[in-house]
Amino acid sequence: MGLSTREIMDASLDLVGWDDVPADSTIYVPGERIETALVGIDLESPELQLAAREGYDLALAHHPAGGRARLEFPRVLDRQVEFLTDHGVPEPEAEEAVAELVERAELASHAANYRHDPSVAELLEQPYMNVHLAPDEVGRRAFVDVAEGLDDEATVGELVDGLSAIPELAAARTDVEVRVGREENAAGEVAIHHAAGTNGGAPVARAYFENGVDTVIYIHAGADDPRKLREEFGDGNLVVTGHVASDAIGMNALIDALEERGVDCTPISGCGIGRED
Incomplete structure (x- = not known):
């Protein structure tokens, strides 16, 4: 049977009890009946070619690689203010502390080639997605x-x-x-x-x-x-x-959740560190 890319995205949200897909996570090329996945912290054009060559049903990355997740990445930085105010930092001071970071992120996302890796996946007809905030x-x-x-x-x-x-x-x-x-x-x-x-x-x-x-x-x-x-x-x-080790905590949890649902995952690029097979 396998899972769809949307069901895999939902599985990442279920790890933390969220309903909405964060701005830094997206499906670049959708897929159905996914039974095998190449899973890594960073999966870009070379890894997409590897996934297609080896016949993986999905390339599942952690870090944003393009599309909506790259362009809208600055939106998730709002959590920085939330965390600061939770520890007693006045909101204006928290916003000031984060302002330069947000500006850099907005400039970087606007300048990025947000089509590069997704277009390679499209050409290869390789289902491809990333999940960032929920595993973190x-x-x-x-x-x-x-x-x-x-x-x-x-x-x-x-x-x-x-x-x-x-x-x-x-x-x-x-x-x-x-x-x-x-x-x-x-x-x-x-x-x-x-x-x-x-x-x-x-x-x-x-x-x-x-x-x-x-x-x-x-x-x-x-x-x-x-x-x-x-x-x-x-x-x-x-x-x-x-x-990498800190990112692996959440990605390993997602791998475990997917394997429980019948998706055979191959961890590379930092995923799998410290994981019990």
Whole structure:
């Protein structure tokens, strides 16, 4: 029987109890009766050719590769403001912290060749889709569980140990790193800033620190962001979990859900890290 691409999109939403498809997720080439899927963090033109050559019914990517998901990606950045205000950052300050990031994303999406990878999939008649925000929300909730399980007096090092025990992070060749602060510092109030399109950079972490948050968790950080924050905040902590391993948490959960429904998934490009077959 197999599943349709729409049913697979719905399966990603079911992981987190959502009804609406996020702006950063879309079906580029629809398909029916899908029984096999090549699943990766990044599936672009070369991987589409691989999927077509090897006879996969679907190429299922995590990161947006074009179309609506690329053009409308800036819309998901609204969650950055939501996360900031949830931790007591005043809304005008939160919007200011995110403004530069939103502008960069809008300029980048407008300039992108949003037809490149989807057009290759169309030419190959290869069903192709990506699911981004919902799997990231699975990962975010896993991090929240770790943070909420800490004692009130827990240190940053204990937070790192808890995160490092998540199977995907434990199996990764990248470690959970304290980029700003020290492991012996108190973890204090922890903000999990993930599943909002991308990391918030130095401005977002700065807004957290200035409003009483002690520790911020990103899955990745820009090259200059830790330096900027170290120069400004002696007591703030920035913990970075690792991009690919963190993305794999939600994508592995989706693979499990699809395989339970009869779709044989082949993980590549970062998916499958720490997953029990």
